[in-house]
Amino acid sequence: MSGIDYTPFAPTLxxxxxxxxxxxxxxxGSLVTIVPVVAGIPLLPPFGLLMLIAWRLLARFALRPWAAAPLGLFDDLVxxxxxxxxxxxxxxxxxxxxxIEVRLVFRDFWQDWMIAAGAIAFGxxxxxxxxxxVAARVDQAVIGQIAISILLFPLATRIVAAIEAKRVQA
Structure with a gap:
């Protein structure tokens, strides 16, 4: 064989x-909160947190452990x-x-979803x-926001998985 590489050309980053x-x-994801949406109750999920958790659970080494602090500061500012x-x-x-990850030997998508659900509800x-x-309580609006956020987590994981597939090619 000649020394020619016949692999298909894939653009890399x-x-x-x-x-x-x-x-x-x-x-x-954090910038989504600045989109003007008229709503009677606040049900917009924290997309920045969803993306952060999805990156942490799907691609562990994509973000350093200290990355949550500056990304959280950006979210606070926005x-x-x-x-x-x-x-x-x-x-x-x-x-x-x-x-949790240290204690688990094996994780599947359902466990990731439960971990994300706990993190979202806590956040x-x-x-x-x-x-x-003052007089803070978890009311129906926050419960609805938690439910919508948990249900949107698989979408965030799909987005992160697609981006990670392109990123790994680089």
């Missing part, structure tokens, strides 16, 4: 762009939450996911308690 892609997708709330809550989610409830400390 430069390494710097491949490393920045997970960051950009989480930041784009979403209008009290400064530092997403930094703390997203970092806690990363730590808890790490602790939204604790964020509500931080944002409205």
């Amino acid at each position: 430069p390494p710097a762009r491949a490393r920045a892609l997970p960051w950009a997708t989480v930041m784009a 979403s209008g939450q009290p400064l530092g709330s997403s930094v703390l809550l997203w970092s806690l989610c990363f730590v808890v996911i790490e602790l 939204l409830c604790a964020g509500r308690l931080i944002a409205v400390p």
Whole structure:
């Protein structure tokens, strides 16, 4: 055989762009909150948190463990939450996911979905308690937001899986 490579041409990303892609997708998810949506009750899921959890569960090494803090700060600046709330809550989610991952020998999609459901519920409830400390309670709006967020998690994993497939080619 000759030394010619007959593999099909696949466009690849430069390494710097491949490393920045997970960051950009989480930041784009956080930017969804600035889209003007008229609603009687707040049911918009935290897309930044969904993308962050999806990246953490599907591509463990795509984001460093400390990445939750600056991405949470960006989300706080964009979403209008009290400064530092997403930094703390997203970092806690990363730590808890790490602790769960150490104990599990094998994970499948259903376990990932349950882990994400717990992280989403924790993030939204604790964020509500931080944002409205006086007379704060978890009401029907937050429960609806949690339910919608949990149901949208598979969509976030599909998006992350498609991006990761392109990113790994780089």
